[in-house]
Amino acid sequence: MDDYLPIIFVTVRDDMAAKKHGFHTGVDDYMVKPVELDELVLRVEALLRCTGIEERHLLKVGGLMLDAGEMSAQWDGNPVELTVRLPAVQ
Structure with missing residues (x-):
């Protein structure tokens, strides 16, 4: 069985309709540009912990x-x- 691969959606769209659409289509996190690189790293690390990929x-x-x-x-x-x-x- 393949691992679940978390998806972070990065976009310039910051309106609620776009965020709802993103989450309803299956993204795990949504970030609005410009993105702080340190924050992106923290979010990736958190998603990897939640999925267990980091431990294995x-x-x-x-x-x-x-x-x-x-x-x-x-x-x-x-x-x-x-x-x-x-x-x-x-």
């Missing part, structure tokens, strides 16, 4: 399996080569 360190969506503990990925059971990505210099 595993995420499976379709044929893709990501394992944060092992720092590995598989596509349909086949290993995917991962590269190290350094954070951007600010």
Whole structure:
């Protein structure tokens, strides 16, 4: 069974009708631009805690399996080569 993947909707629309539409279509959180990056990170962390993804360190969506503990990925059971990505210099 695939993991539930939480959805955060980020938009410029801040009217109640747009928010209702977003939540009624299945989003888990709704943020209005401009978005504070630190707040977005906090919301993502909260959703990952609620879904249990954070504890398992595993995420499976379709044929893709990501394992944060092992720092590995598989596509349909086949290993995917991962590269190290350094954070951007600010």
